[in-house]
Amino acid sequence: MPATPAWPPRSAPRLFVVPELAEGAMVTLEGNPAHYLARVMRVAAGDTVILCDDITGEWAAEVAYAGKRHVEVRVIRQMRGREHVPDFWLCPALIKRDRFYMVLEKATELGAARIVPVITRRSVVDKLNLERAQTVVVEAAEQCARTALPDLAAPAPLDRLLRDWPAGRLLFFADEQGGAPVGDALRESEMAAILVGPEGGFDDAERAAIRQLPQARPISLGPSILRAETAALAATALFMALAGDWRG
Template identity: 70%
Template sequence: MPATHDPKTPAWPPRSAPRLFVADELDMGSIIAIEGNQAHYLSRVMRVGEGDIVILCDDITGEWAARISSVGKRRIEAEAVERLRAREAVPDFWLCPALVKKDRFDLILEKATELGVARIRPVTTRRAVVDKLNAERARTVTVEAAEQCARTALPVVDAPEKLDALLRDWPQDRTLYFADETGGEPASAAFARYKVPAALLIGPEGGFDDAERAAIRALPQAVPIGLGPRILRAETAAIAATAMWMAVAGDWAA
């Protein structure tokens, strides 16, 4: 069914239209089945009905306006009627945070998504108090963050890996900024010199031990950086440094 609204008018798409990420690739006229928690959200919380518009993103083609064609108790169907935006370009920047307690790591995932990180590679270290990540929960956190801030792209979230494995297989062409609490080049200056591809490594609550720090510094691609005069919690360091990189070398500077 073609769109019946002029896309140039303020009413299209409706500002109140719910926004969801879906697993299926979208195309003009494609019928998308929405089930589970998403269907419950649309039918019970947002009270959508047949003919209503929702905004769907597939992390492949971009953002689409879709018209609800049927509403059931456990399943909703919607037809893609117009592509509104292509999938956004994302700076080639990875965040490699050491695992921390669940609520704090959720915050890292949420803010990294909002800030535009392309990939999140969780790391396990000797002083970390956490060594596992619930992949389904991580996906939920990043999707909800992207929906809330109208992103059309999701970060890739990898399974946790040990620090030594991360360093052993590190790409030769990617700078690894290392937030070293013992000191390093001011972050803003380092970010301005080395741009993309790049990544940021943040330690756990207890920091890296001496052997880990020596191994990181031995990596030719590693650039130790300092994050100012104050001691930052792991999640604060990850968020603040990512925001700084986006401002200095990422798409905030464009």
């Protein structure tokens, strides 16, 4: 007798949705999500999709209707609760669009709780399309089966970021002029943030302002001069390994 196929199938499309989900609820998908399901994945009535709401977690649902403009799905049962996310903020300086989108994508995959884009004097970019950036974040979470989305903030000038910095949160900043070994520093706190500069690094005035912040801790990311996007993602991965959810 053949084995009963697993349900829901691993190949089922995954989507984040806005309404809070509950067993038996009917959800109407329109716009890009409906286009993705109906035109790209070509779902039909009876097919399975996986929905996440960034509140309750992950749910299996069944397509009730798939039309050209909207798709209706019925929520069947919860599969996982919303995952625990380490209390880690990534504060990367704005860099060229495609490279910054890669930072957003990979930081989401790695599990950052909050991403705060920063505008510095040497930033070659001072604007961010937040709608597109949020789409990058959502698609990254869907692709790697996360059940939580990072909070994506609007870009903030460095001076404002420092002025409004919360008292109880350490701010590790990658200082190309040197600092504590990153492996030692990141074990200091499980509620922290990492600040990474742009391609040209922080200027002297910015570096002095950061160091004046009581919560600031300069760190070194090793002997090599890393690109801005490499430094941001390497620091995020190190935090997850040393103080985050990679410890098991």
